[in-house]
Amino acid sequence: MKWRGREQSGNVEDRRGMGRGLLAGGGIIGIIVALITVFISKDPSALVQLAEQQTTQPMSAEQKAAQEDQAEFTAVVLKDTEDVWDKLFPEYFQKTYIHPKLVLFSGSVQSGCGGASSETGPFYCPADSKVYIDLSFFDELKSRFRAPGDFACAYVIAHEVGHHVQNLLGTSGDVARMRGRVSESEYNRMSVKLELQADFYAGVWAHHAQKMKSIIEKGDIEEALNAANAIGDDRLQKEAQGYTVPDAFTHGTSEQRMYWFKKGYESGDVRQGDTFSARGL
Numbered sequence: 001m002k003w004r005g006r007e008q009s010g011n012v013e014d015r016r017g018m019g020r021g022l023l024a025g026g027g028i029i030g031i032i033v034a035l036i037t038v039f040i041s042k043d044p045s046a047l048v049q050l051a052e053q054q055t056t057q058p059m060s061a062e063q064k065a066a067q068e069d070q071a072e073f074t075a076v077v078l079k080d081t082e083d084v085w086d087k088l089f090p091e092y093f094q095k096t097y098i099h100p101k102l103v104l105f106s107g108s109v110q111s112g113c114g115g116a117s118s119e120t121g122p123f124y125c126p127a128d129s130k131v132y133i134d135l136s137f138f139d140e141l142k143s144r145f146r147a148p149g150d151f152a153c154a155y156v157i158a159h160e161v162g163h164h165v166q167n168l169l170g171t172s173g174d175v176a177r178m179r180g181r182v183s184e185s186e187y188n189r190m191s192v193k194l195e196l197q198a199d200f201y202a203g204v205w206a207h208h209a210q211k212m213k214s215i216i217e218k219g220d221i222e223e224a225l226n227a228a229n230a231i232g233d234d235r236l237q238k239e240a241q242g243y244t245v246p247d248a249f250t251h252g253t254s255e256q257r258m259y260w261f262k263k264g265y266e267s268g269d270v271r272q273g274d275t276f277s278a279r280g281l
Helices: 027-036 045-050 061-093 136-143 150-169 171-176 184-213 220-230 233-241 254-267
Strands: 012-014 023-025 051-053 101-105 108-111 114-117 123-125 130-134
Touching (some): 012 061, 061 101, 061 150, 061 184, 101 108, 108 130, 123 150, 130 150, 150 171, 150 184, 171 184, 184 254
Parallel strands (some): 101 130
Antiparallel strands (some): 023 051, 108 114
16 A cells, blocks of 8 residues: 555544553453454443453564554554545535544553453444554454455554444444344344445445545555455354354454455445345345
8 A cells, every 4th residue: 555655644642551551351251252352343341351451561662663654554544534535425425524533542441432452453432433443453463363464454444434434424323222122133233234334435435545546556455355354253253263153243254344345445336335225134
C-alpha cells in the first residue's frame, strides 16, 4: 500500500503507556476467548475479567521505531477512510459523515463500552464513537493469524470504521435492541450480518480510496482477503477447539468474510451491502 508521506488524520488519540500492563488470558480458556473475540464490537469487559495481569516489558529502540511507523500508518489509513466516507455519505445517504476518533492504547484501556485488553483485538465502541487499537495486534495478525502485509492491517482499520458507519446509520443500534428479544442463536446470526456488512464497507473503502488516491499496490487485495480468511469464525473455532459450532458464529465464516469484502471492493456501491436481506445468511 502506498502510504508513506501522505496526510494523516488529526483524529487519533494516543493513550499508549497509560494501560495497566499487558493482559493475557489464562490457559486454554484465555486462548479460546482471545481467538474468538477478535473484531468483537460488543462490550469486551468480560475478557478483562478473565485475563491475568502481566508486567509490560520495555520495548527496544527498534520496537519503538516500528510502533511509531505503525502509528503513522494507522493515521494515514484513518484519513483515507475519512475522505472516502466524506464523499459517500452525502451521495448515498444525504448526510454529513461524522469522523470517529481512533484510540491507540497498549495493554488495556477504558472505553465507553467498558474495559478492554490487548487480547480483545481492535474494536469499535458505539457508546463513544471511537475505534480502539493496540498496535501489537498488527504483529499478531502476521504471526498468530499468518496474515502479513500493510493492507491486511488497513482492512482491519477499515472494518472497524465500517462499524462506525453502521452506528451513524442506526444499523448497529437496531441489532443491539434485539438482544434479549430473540434467541441467542438468532442474535448471533444478526451479529454475523452486521460483521459481514462491516467487511463489505471495508471493501467499498478500498474501491474508492484507490479511485481517489491510487493507494493499492500489487498483492494488496490478496493481503486483505487473506486477513478476512484468517479471522473467519469457522477457522478460529476449528483452531481453538478442533470443531465448529455454527450457531455460535458471530462474525461469519472465512468464505463469507472474503466474499463480502470482495463484493464491496469490486462494486464500490454502498447499496449492494444489505447483508440483512441477503439469502443464506
